[in-house]
Amino acid sequence: MNQVSVIIPNFNGIKYLKDCLDSLRKQTMKEFNIILIDNASTDGSVSYLQENYPEVILSVLDQNYGFCKAVNEGIRLSDAPYVLLLNNDTIVDEDFVKQLYHEIIQDTNIFSCQGKMLNLRNPNIMDDGGDYYNALGWAFTIGKGKDAKKYNQKREIFSSCGGAAIYRRDLLLTLGLFDEEHFAYLEDMDLGYRARIHGYRNLYCPQAMVKHVGSGTTGSKYNEFKVYYSARNNIYLIYKNMPVLQLLLNLPFILLGILIKGCFFSLKKYGRDYVKGLKDGIRLSFHHRKNNKKVRFQWGNLTNYTKIQLDLWVNILKKVIG
Helix, strand or coil: CCCEEEEEEECCCHHHHHHHHHHHHCCCCCCEEEEEEECCCCCCHHHHHHHHCCCCEEEECCCCCCHHHHHHHHHHHCCCCEEEEECCCEEECCCHHHHHHHHHCCCCCEEEEEEEEEECCCCCEEEECCEEECCCCCEEECCCCCEHHHCCCCEEECECCCCEEEEEHHHHHHHCCCCHHHCCCCHHHHHHHHHHHCCCEEEEEEEEEEEECCCCCCCCCCCHHHHHHHHHHHHHHHHHHCCHHHHHHHHHHHHHHHHHHHHHHHHCCCHHHHHHHHHHHHHHHHHCCCCCCCCCCCHHHHHHHHHHHHHHHHHHHHHHHC
16 A cells, blocks of 8 residues: 655656656665656657656646645545645655655654755755744745755754655645645745644754755746745735734834845846735635635644744744754
8 A cells, every 4th residue: 555645746847757757767666656747748748758658657737736736636536544745856865755754754743754855866855854934924934055964953843845755644634735826936835834723733844955956947046926825925924823912012023024135126127027926815715714724823833833933933043043
């Protein structure tokens, strides 16, 4: 029986598929299957997979729905107790699946475990050592661009990067899967945040190593698409996960964070995209007031909210220190 389903979303990523899938064929753990969800690629990805990787379970969507709908489709197709989300522009070490699986089964309170993501072009440099969120409303990764040797300790993180992380499938179904309103960016932060509200933990597992191209699908570090969706989704994330009192407590920090980023992106010539994202994030949040997307406050989770709030403050210092 498969213990893990590796779920790979793909959109016009044919140039990455061979290296990614060949590395999965070399895994020391064999009790897993691969589910690839294709977002209506036009580059020959589907025929390439059918001809060269018949073991891959393939589902082809009728259009590009983005990351969230693709991985949700994969989660629903899986019958394994754990699902491992993996970007198509990655190459995993031979123990990658085994290490993440062995880590998450240690404690039923663990919701997710993220691997150590390295820069593919220079594996001595970190790509992602765990995702964090702070009271300024900033999501960031620890270690990006720094010496990988300094990030060999297992630790708790705010949330796992959905590009290389394992999750408990039953909890994913209970928490509501990835919110497809995000399309792309911060959907994994939103999910990790929701899990923490309910008292679950997210871990960084450095023994599970993966090399990552980075920006393999959407292009450079900053572009109109990223700036817009990151701003939009961040407002939506705050609305969804913060109770009113916590939102008021953090409002001065959030406004300061928006001001700083607004100035930064204006200098980068993306100011209009950032402002448009903020406006659409507000519209999206008000729209979903009617649809009960907001995480309902429960007094039983008060301790968890307190822990989250302390992290939001501490993570400001983590961002400054790097």
